[in-house]
Every structure is written in C-alpha cells, then in structure tokens.
Amino acid sequence: MKNENHVRRRSKRIERLCLGPYSAWAVLFIVVPLIFVAYYAFTDNSFHFTTANITRFFTATSKVTDDSGAAKEVHTYLLIFGRSLKLAVISTILCLLMGYPAAYIISRSSARTQKIMITLIMIPMWMNFLIRTYAWMTILQDTGIFNSFLGLLRLRPVHIIGTESAVVIGMVYDYFPYMILPIYSVMAKMDIKLLEAARDLGCNGFGVLRRVIWPLSLPGVISGVNMVLIPSISTFYISQKLGNGKFYLIGDAIEGQYTANNLHFAAAIAFILMVVLLVAMAFMQRGANKKAVA
Amino acid sequence: MNKENKIIELKNVSKSFDGQVVLDNINLYICDNEFLTLLGPSGCGKTTTLRIIAGFETADEGDVIFLGDNINNLPPHKRNVNTVFQRYALFPHLNVFENVAFPLREKRVPKAEIEEKVSEMLKLVALSGFEKRSVTSLSGGQQQRVAIARALVNSPKVLLLDEPLAALDLKLRKDMQQELKKIQKATGITFVFVTHDQEEALSMSDTVVVMSEGRIQQIGTPIDIYNEPKNAFVADFIGESNILDGVMLEDRKVRFSGHVFACVDSGFGKQTPVDVVVRPEDVDIVPVEKGHLRGVVTSVTFLGVYYEIIVDINGFKWMIQTTDFVDVDERIGLYIEPDAIHIMEKSEYSGMFGDYSSFSMEMDEIGELEEEDLEELGEVVEAAEAESESAE
Numbered sequence: 222m223k224n225e226n227h228v229r230r231r232s233k234r235i236e237r238l239c240l241g242p243y244s245a246w247a248v249l250f251i252v253v254p255l256i257f258v259a260y261y262a263f264t265d266n267s268f269h270f271t272t273a274n275i276t277r278f279f280t281a282t283s284k285v286t287d288d289s290g291a292a293k294e295v296h297t298y299l300l301i302f303g304r305s306l307k308l309a310v311i312s313t314i315l316c317l318l319m320g321y322p323a324a325y326i327i328s329r330s331s332a333r334t335q336k337i338m339i340t341l342i343m344i345p346m347w348m349n350f351l352i353r354t355y356a357w358m359t360i361l362q363d364t365g366i367f368n369s370f371l372g373l374l375r376l377r378p379v380h381i382i383g384t385e386s387a388v389v390i391g392m393v394y395d396y397f398p399y400m401i402l403p404i405y406s407v408m409a410k411m412d413i414k415l416l417e418a419a420r421d422l423g424c425n426g427f428g429v430l431r432r433v434i435w436p437l438s439l440p441g442v443i444s445g446v447n448m449v450l451i452p453s454i455s456t457f458y459i460s461q462k463l464g465n466g467k468f469y470l471i472g473d474a475i476e477g478q479y480t481a482n483n484l485h486f487a488a489a490i491a492f493i494l495m496v497v498l499l500v501a502m503a504f505m506q507r508g509a510n511k512k513a514v515a
Numbered sequence: 516m517n518k519e520n521k522i523i524e525l526k527n528v529s530k531s532f533d534g535q536v537v538l539d540n541i542n543l544y545i546c547d548n549e550f551l552t553l554l555g556p557s558g559c560g561k562t563t564t565l566r567i568i569a570g571f572e573t574a575d576e577g578d579v580i581f582l583g584d585n586i587n588n589l590p591p592h593k594r595n596v597n598t599v600f601q602r603y604a605l606f607p608h609l610n611v612f613e614n615v616a617f618p619l620r621e622k623r624v625p626k627a628e629i630e631e632k633v634s635e636m637l638k639l640v641a642l643s644g645f646e647k648r649s650v651t652s653l654s655g656g657q658q659q660r661v662a663i664a665r666a667l668v669n670s671p672k673v674l675l676l677d678e679p680l681a682a683l684d685l686k687l688r689k690d691m692q693q694e695l696k697k698i699q700k701a702t703g704i705t706f707v708f709v710t711h712d713q714e715e716a717l718s719m720s721d722t723v724v725v726m727s728e729g730r731i732q733q734i735g736t737p738i739d740i741y742n743e744p745k746n747a748f749v750a751d752f753i754g755e756s757n758i759l760d761g762v763m764l765e766d767r768k769v770r771f772s773g774h775v776f777a778c779v780d781s782g783f784g785k786q787t788p789v790d791v792v793v794r795p796e797d798v799d800i801v802p803v804e805k806g807h808l809r810g811v812v813t814s815v816t817f818l819g820v821y822y823e824i825i826v827d828i829n830g831f832k833w834m835i836q837t838t839d840f841v842d843v844d845e846r847i848g849l850y851i852e853p854d855a856i857h858i859m860e861k862s863e864y865s866g867m868f869g870d871y872s873s874f875s876m877e878m879d880e881i882g883e884l885e886e887e888d889l890e891e892l893g894e895v896v897e898a899a900e901a902e903s904e905s906a907e
Contacts, residue, residue, distance in 0.1 A: 417571055418604040420591040422618035422665065428592070432617070436608045 258495070261488030274489030298474065298490065305471040308385060309454035312392035313400075316449050317442065319393075320400035324441075325434065327401075328408035339405065342398050350395065354462050357391050358382065361463065383465035391459040399448035407441030408434070439509050446505070451498055520547035521580075522672055522705050523568060528577035530563055537563045539729040541577070545673070545707060546722075550699050552708045554716040555726035556752065561709045564726075565675050568707065569598050582672070596673040597666035601681060603658045605650040611637070611661055612646040618669045636664040639698060656687045663698065673705045680715065692719055713753045717741065725749050727864075746859055750792045751868035757798075757833045758869020761791035761858070769858060772828055774807050776851060780858040790859040792869070795823070795836040797855030806848020812841050825871050832871040 265271045283297045327338045345353060360366045361382045368378040381387045411434070419429045457472030466473075471494055478487035523545040530538040538560045545551050553561035566572040567579060570591035579586050586594060597618075605614050613620075615633045624632070637643050640660035645653070650661060659679060666674055676695075680688045696719050699706045710716055716723050717737040725732045725740060725748075733745040744750035747758050761771035766781035771791045783789060803809050810828035824841060826833045826849070833849070841847055 412604065414600050414602065414604040415606060417591070418598070418600060418606070419617075420571075421569060421598045423592045423621040423669070425590070425592055428621055432621070433606060437606075 258488045258491055261485050262492040263489075264485060266485065274486050275493065277486060278489055278493055298471075301469055301474050302471050302494075304468060305454050308388055308392065308460075308468070308470070309450055312389050312396065312453045313446055313450045315389065315393050316397050316400035317446065320397060320404055320445065321438075321442070324401050324404040324408055324438075328405055328411070335409070339402075342401055345394075346398050351458070353395060354391060354459055357387075357394065358462055361387050361390070382463065383467055385464070385468060387463040388460050388468055388470075391463040392453045392456060395459065396449040396453055399452075400445040403444040403448065404438060404441040407438050411437055443505055443509050447502060450501075454498070455494060521545070522547050522582060523707075524578075524580040525564070525567070526578045526580065528564075528567060528574045528579065530560075530567065530572065530575050537729050538567075538574070541729075541731060543724060543731065543734070545705060548703050548705055549721045550696070550706045550708065550719060551722045551724065552710060552716040552720040553724050553726060554710055554713060554752075555732075556711055558728075559726040560729040561711075561726050562677055565598075565677055565707060565709050568673070569596060569675050570594050595671050596675055597669055597671040598675040598677065599659075599662050599666045599679045601678045603662040605658055605661055605665070607651055609650070610646065611642065611648050611650055611653070614650055614661055615664045615668055617665060622669075632668055633664075636668045639667070639701070640664045640694075655683055656691065659683065659691065663695075667698070667702060667704065670702075671704065673707060674699075676706060676708045678709055678711070680710075680712075688715075695719065717753070725752065727752070743857065744792060744859065746862035747790050747792075747864040747866075747868050748862070750790075750857075750859065751864075755795045755834055755836070756869055757793045757795065757871070759791045759793070759831065760866070761789050763787045763789045763858060767853075769856065772808050772831065776807065776856055777853040778856040778858060779854050780856075783858060783860070788861055790861060790865050790869075792857040792859060793833075793851060793855055794857075795834040796821075797851070798833070798835045798837075799850040799852075800835065800837055800839050800841060801848045801850045803846055803848040806850055808849040808851075809846065810849065812843050812845045812847060815841065815843055834871045 262274055263270055263272065265273065278298045279296070281297045282294050284292050285295055286292045327335055330338070358365075362368070363378065363380060363382065365382070367381070371378055381390070415433055415437070416429055419433045424432060455472045455475075457470060457476045460466075460468045460470045460473055469477075471490065475487050475490050475494075478484075478490065521544045525541050525543045528538055528541040529536070537558075541560070541564060543564075553564055555561050563572060567574050570586075570589060573587065581589075581594070581596075606617065609617065612633055615636055616629050619629045619632060633646075634643065637645065640663055642657065642660050642664065645657070645661075650658060653661065659682075662679070679695075680691050683691060692715060695706070695708075708716075708719065717740070720737055722734065723737055723740050724734050727748050733740055733749045735743070740749065740753055744753060744756075750756040750758055759771040761769050763769050763780075763783040763785070764775065765785050766783075767778055769776050769778050769780075769789065769791060808828050810826040810833070812824055813827050813832065814825045816823045818836075821836045821838050822840065824835050824837065826835055826847065828849070835849070
C-alpha cells in the first residue's frame with residue numbers, strides 16, 4: 222500500500238515535470254505578453270493609468286468621401302472594425318460552405334483517398350504565407366493569369382485586385398485548411414453504424430445529415446469557425462496586398478499604429494479585438510452545448 | 516405462428532463483394548410472428564442476408580419480397596423493418612428518451628403521443644426512469660435495451676437483430692435471451708435474429724436457418740436441426756457430433772467402425788455410402804465384452820454435470836458425454852441404441868468434421884473469433900499496407 226502510494230506520487234511528479242517546459246513557455250510567451258497588452262492599453266506614454274486609448278477607439282472620427290464624392294464624417298475605428306468583421310464573416314461562411322461537404326465526402330471515401338486528399342489540402346500550408354499571397358497577386362491582377370485565361374476563352378477581363386472580393390479570395394484560400402481539417406477529423410471518427418441506424422429509423426439522406434451528422438460534427442465546426450474567423454478578422458497582410466491597401470482592416474490599424482510607434486493605442490485596439498472575440502467564442506460554445514444537450 | 520402468412524421472401528438472392536461470393540442463391544421465407552434465426556460461422560453470409568432485408572445492401576441477383584411487394588429498390592427508411600445493431604449504434608448526442616423518440620420525431624408524431632409511446636417502450640424493456648440519462652453512461656445491457664426499445668417504437672412488422680447479445684457477458688446474455696423471447700411473444704412482431712452461437716439459436720427460435728459459405732444448409736425447427744441434421748456441416752456446427760463414414764447395407768441396417776448396427780433410417784437404397792452421426796450423449800459406456808465397439812480412453816474432462824471423454828476406436832476419436840467415471844487408458848465398450856444413430860447423405864462436407872483427434876477447448880475458442888474482430892483485423896492490415904505504400 223505504502224509502495225503503491227509512493228509510485229503514484231512519483232508518477233504525479235513525473236507528470237508535473239513533463240508539463241514544466243510547456244508551462245514555462247505558456248507563462249513567458251502567452252500570459253506575460255497578454256498582461257503587457259492590457260497594461261499598455263490602459264496607460265499613456267508616461268505609463269499613467271488612462272482610458273483615453275479605449276475611448277479613442279470608439280470616438281475617433283474622420284472625413285471620407287463616398288462613391289458619389291460627397292464627404293461625410295465617420296467613426297474611423299468602428300468603421301474599420303465593422304469592415305474587418307464583415308470580410309471575416311463572409312470568408313468564414315464561404316470556408317464552411319465549401320469545407321463541410323468536402324470534409325464529409327473525404328471522410329466517407331477509402332482510406333487511401335482520404336490520405337491523398339488530406340495531403341493535397343495541407344500542401345499549400347507548407348508554403349510561406351507571403352509567397353502564397355504574392356502568388357494570388359499575380360493571378361488576380363488586371364493583366365494577371367486569371368484574366369489571361371479569360372482572354373483565351375474570349376471572355377471579357379474582370380477587375381478583381383483591389384476589391385473586397387480579392388481580399389475574401391485570399392482569406393478563404395489561406396484559411397480553408399483550418400476549416401476542413403477539424404471537421405474532417407470529427408467526421409472520420411463518426412461511427413458509420415449511426416448513419417445506418419438513422420436511415421433504418423426513417424431518416425432520408427437530408428434527415429440523416431440534419432439529425433445525426435450535423436449535431437455530431439458540431440465540435441469540429443466550432444473549432445473550424447474559430448480557427449478561420451480569428452486569423453481572418455485580424456489579418457493585415459492579405460488586405461494590403463490583394464486589396465491594394467484600399468481596405469484598411471483592424472489588423473492594418475494595429476500594424477499602422479505600432480509602426481508609427483503608437484504602442485499604447487495599438488495595444489488598446491488589440492485588447493478590444495481580443496475581448497470581442499472571446500465574448501463571441503463563449504457565446505458560440507454555449508450555443509453548441511445547449512444544442513448538444515437538447 | 517401462421518405458416519401461410521409469409522412476411523418476407525428471399526428468392527434466388529446472390530451477392531458478391533469484390534468478386535467474392537457472399538451469398539449464393541438464397542431462398543428463404545419468413546412467416547408472420549415467428550422467431551427465425553440465421554445461424555452460421557463468421558463469413559457465412561448471415562449478416563449480409565440481414566442487411567439485404569434491412570436495405571443497407573442490394574442483392575446482385577434475385578428478389579426481396581415484403582408482404583407480396585418487391586422491395587429490391589426500396590431505401591431503408593421506407594421499409595417497415597427496424598434493426599437492432601450489434602454494438603447498439605445509439606446516438607451519443609441524445610439521451611435515452613430522445614434515442615427512443617428518434618423515429619417518432621422523424622414521422623412528426625404529436626408530442627403527447629411520443630411521450631406515451633416512449634414511456635410504454637421503456638417500460639417494456641424495464642428502463643422506466645432512465646429517460647433523462649445519457650446513453651453513454653449506461654451499461655452494455657442497458658444500452659442494448661435502449662436499442663431494442665428504439666427499434667420497436669415504430670411497431671415494425673419485422674425486427675432484425677444483428678448478433679445483439681455478442682457484446683454481453685454470459686450471465687447477462689442468458690437473461691437477455693429470455694427477455695427477447697418474452698418481448699417477441701408480447702409484441703407479436705416477427706424477429707429475424709443473427710447469431711453464431713448455436714445454443715442461443717436452439718433455445719430462442721421457432722425456425723433455425725443454418726448457413727455456411729453463402730448457402731443455406733438446412734431450415735427447420737431447433738429439434739429437427741439437432742436430431743435430423745442434413746449434412747456433416749450442420750451436425751458438427753449444432754452441438755457435438757461423432758461423424759463416421761458408413762455404408763447403408765439396406766433399410767434400417769448400417770455398417771460403420773467395422774460393426775453392423777440396427778438403425779431407424781430407411782430409403783437410402785442398398786450398399787450406399789453415407790455419413791453417420793452419433794451424438795456424444797447418446798453413447799452408453801458398458802463393460803468391454805458387452806459393447807458394440809471397444810476402445811481406449813485417451814482423455815477425461817470434468818465439466819460439472821458430466822464428463823467429456825475422448826475414446827480412441829481403431830484410430831478414430833469419439834467424444835462421449837457421460838456421468839459415469841472412467842479413467843484415462845481404461846479399455847471400455849460402447850453401446851449404441853438404434854435411435855441414437857442418424858444417417859445423412861454424403862455431401863461436400865463429408866470427412867471434414869466429426870473426428871475429435873485434434874480436439875481441444877482452445878481450438879473451439881479460436882474458431883469463435885467474431886466477424887467484427889476479423890473485420891477490424893482486416894482494417895489494421897489494410898492500414899499497415901497503406902502505411903508501407905506511402906513510405907515507399
């Protein structure tokens with residue numbers, strides 16, 4: 222008995238030892254930086270407490286001219302934030318609409334096909350993010366590959382680069398694997414007998430999807446949505462390159478303030494973005510839990 | 516049971532997977548209210564037969580008739596049959612109540628009626644009060660009951676059960692056998708039950724269908740199947756049998772093991788080679804000089820109610836079950852009554868079974884590896900192959 226306790230205590234100690242490096246890493250590079258972000262967000266240049274940075278985010282205004290040439294006053298950062306949110310949500314929805322059926326089809330194919338498909342999906346991730354974005358620039362330019370291809374087909378060229386569509390295309394391309402992989406991994410583990418049982422109990426194809434596959438794949442969908450929404454809401458590089466810098470996003474704002482050495486305001490924007498995302502994720506998780514129980 | 520009233524008929528049904536014949540010209544009818552069991556070893560096609568009735572597989576050839584209508588191309592959700600799956604296949608995201616209510620919700624049954632039907636079903640399977648429990652928190656036996664309730668709540672004409680008791684331990688399995696039989700009597704629903712366990716088949720069924728290598732070997736009542744096996748395969752698979760090479764000299768007279776015996780079978784003609792079955796419990800041990808046959812005991816196993824002994828008679832090892840104690844190396848005589856001898860025509864299975872020279876308990880257990888285990892083994896092998904291919 223005594224010996225057993227001893228062994229247990231020892232294995233506990235080993236466990237803690239194994240966790241050590243990661244814990245140290247997490248504290249040093251995740252917790253401490255977060256504290257710094259919050260600290261900078263609520264201080265001024267001489268490190269006195271202030272809420273001015275936060276207030277500035279909500280109240281700063283600037284004049285813009287709309288398409289008709291009329292000038293108007295807008296809340297700068299709220300507008301930018303709204304635009305980021307819009308593009309991120311559109312990208313996430315597109316990724317989900319394409320990724321969900323694809324993940325299902327892959328998960329139901331032979332083991333060999335599954336391996337090949339998953340590898341194909343992951344290959345672009347091995348390439349550098351910047352190179353991928355530059356590649357899209359060459360593809361989407363007015364005289365780029367895409368328009369040359371249209372020309373070959375004797376179709377009129379389209380103007381894509383520098384539009385919101387180009388930014389969305391870039392985001393969907395970059396973040397698509399992060400949507401499909403978690404959904405696929407949940408679906409691949411799903412017991413095929415459950416789908417047979419649903420059909421046996423009176424479900425047609427759509428019924429099986431709605432009542433069994435969808436609820437069981439929800440955890441994968443949620444992590445997929447999180448993994449696409451969060452990076453795409455804070456991206457800045459894609460919008461600069463594919464949007465020709467015309468679509469200033471919240472990520473661009475943070476980068477801009479940072480490079481302008483405006484650290485405290487950059488931290489404030491980052492802090493607000495983080496809070497909004499955390500609240501959104503919490504709501505999503507709660508919705509999913511409720512659904513799982515019902 | 517009404518023999519006239521055929522619910523399901525399989526006519527000349529054949530099925531192959533990847534060129535491998537799984538079902539070879541199956542002809543079978545299932546009557547209203549009967550408890551029919553498809554019995555056979557792994558890979559005999561019994562589960563495929565069930566899946567064709569359920570609609571998960573389509574026959575390559577032949578017809579499936581349900582109450583007079585051809586249902587070859589009817590999808591599973593439109594068939595008035597329900598299935599109890601081998602590992603239950605309960606929906607993990609739904610609680611006990613919602614699992615049982617699943618088919619009713621699909622049919623948009625009014626809420627009050629759902630509550631009533633579900634609680635009636637849970638009562639039938641003795642799970643009242645478990646409504647709100649998560650199915651993953653239940654024991655194997657309880658999950659089994661939920662699966663049965665869920666399959667019965669729609670009042671199907673036929674309930675298909677795919678080795679439903681295989682995952683339960685022995686004691687629980689015996690209880691569930693009784694209970695299933697009771698539920699079948701109470702509901703009057705036709706049960707088609709798949710198992711590789713011959714004891715289970717004999718104790719529960721009205722009709723047993725013995726299958727091997729994709730073909731039906733024999734259809735009959737449990738008593739028929741046990742007492743009048745059609746060929747060496749059936750005789751060996753159902754219970755223990757000594758199966759000997761014999762010659763039918765004339766009606767009611769057969770020679771085997773170098774001795775002429777009186778028997779009760781006739782109609783085989785004269786001087787016809789046959790297979791002779793003698794069940795181990797039908798052999799009497801007598802003093803050497805009084806026996807029809809004489810031999811030496813080579814092993815004795817105590818099994819509680821009786822001893823199982825192996826006797827070497829001119830090189831052929833007989834199994835005998837007896838309550839008399841004999842010792843290893845003892846010379847004994849065997850006495851066989853005429854009605855203990857069963858004569859069968861020669862078949863492709865002649866000579867393959869019925870000699871206990873390689874007998875051991877361990878061998879039996881290896882033989883009972885389940886289909887699923889083999890499938891899993893197959894998957895592992897496949898995965899390993901894919902692995903090595905990708906490594907290249």
